Amino acid sequence: MRLRFTKMHGLGNDFIVIDAISQRPNLSPETIRSLSDRRFGIGCDQVLVVDYPTNPEVDFRYRIFNADGSEVENCGNGARCFAKFVRERKLTGKSSISVETSTGIMVLKVNDSGEIRVDMGEPEFTPANIPFIADATASSYAIEVDNQCYNIGAASMGNPHAVLVVEDVETAPVLTLGPKIENHPAFPNRVNVGFMSVVSRTEVNLRVFERGVGETLACGTGACAAVACGIQQGILDSTVTVHLPGGDLTIHWEGPNHALFMTGPATSVFHGQVRI
Numbered sequence: 685m686r687l688r689f690t691k692m693h694g695l696g697n698d699f700i701v702i703d704a705i706s707q708r709p710n711l712s713p714e715t716i717r718s719l720s721d722r723r724f725g726i727g728c729d730q731v732l733v734v735d736y737p738t739n740p741e742v743d744f745r746y747r748i749f750n751a752d753g754s755e756v757e758n759c760g761n762g763a764r765c766f767a768k769f770v771r772e773r774k775l776t777g778k779s780s781i782s783v784e785t786s787t788g789i790m791v792l793k794v795n796d797s798g799e800i801r802v803d804m805g806e807p808e809f810t811p812a813n814i815p816f817i818a819d820a821t822a823s824s825y826a827i828e829v830d831n832q833c834y835n836i837g838a839a840s841m842g843n844p845h846a847v848l849v850v851e852d853v854e855t856a857p858v859l860t861l862g863p864k865i866e867n868h869p870a871f872p873n874r875v876n877v878g879f880m881s882v883v884s885r886t887e888v889n890l891r892v893f894e895r896g897v898g899e900t901l902a903c904g905t906g907a908c909a910a911v912a913c914g915i916q917q918g919i920l921d922s923t924v925t926v927h928l929p930g931g932d933l934t935i936h937w938e939g940p941n942h943a944l945f946m947t948g949p950a951t952s953v954f955h956g957q958v959r960i
């Protein structure tokens with residue numbers, strides 16, 4: 685079939701977005717991998733699929749696939765692109781949109797400026813729910829990689845994240861240590877790995893080695909998890925600007941029993957058709 689798609693990005697974290705309401709493609713892991721391939725396909729970090737909700741009280745269902753073909757629970761930059769996509773394609777006229785993912789319901793609000801504010805729900809720190817193998821919940825954990833000990837924060841934003849505080853993100857071992865922590869046995873479902881340097885209590889730099897992709901120019905859930913871990917460790921305030929290689933996100937979290945909010949842009953690049 686000829687598949688219609690839109691190429692989008694959130695701060696350079698790029699997506700192929702597919703309307704599975706007006707077309708019903710069979711997206712096997714192999715098809716996802718070939719669409720995502722930057723040389724033999726269209727190229728992207730994630731494929732986003734917009735579908736009918738299973739819950740009638742929600743506007744849409746949104747599924748996320750990493751470039752390696754694995755289906756994942758959540759994607760923050762993808763959520764903002766999803767909101768822009770359903771409005772641009774006139775699938776809804778609402779400025780407050782509810783969407784079902786495999787781990788829950790999110791509410792997205794499109795601001796007058798065009799930026800999108802996403803209610804990302806409450807960060808989860810209980811190790812079993814991340815999932816992460818540890819005896820008890822803590823604000824940091826020691827893990828061993830190649831006989832060296834690293835301190836990490838661990839949180840779930842629907843998907844699993846490990847966060848390391850480093851002096852300087854430019855020189856942090858993102859490409860060498862990232863994949864080793866991604867596949868560390870303490871994370872049974874693998875993990876996204878953030879390297880965060882703290883500029884002040886309201887400003888951080890962040891690079892993320894994403895599970896199933898590699899380093900991306902931005903990771904929305906990674907920014908949420910990094911700030912949540914920083915707040916839990918007492919080193920950050922409740923509103924933080926996160927500088928990622930692709931641009932800035934604003935994260936706001938009042939602490940336990942409150943939802944965390946992420947605000948940032950979403951961009952459409954082009955529309956196309958591809959034979960699958």
Ligand SMILES: N[C@@H](CCC[C@H](N)C(=O)O)C(=O)O
Nearest residue numbers: 759760761843895903904905
């Ligand atoms: N880029 C995303 C996260 C996408 C999923 C992630 N790689 C995972 O495997 O959990 C974001 O903006 O949050």
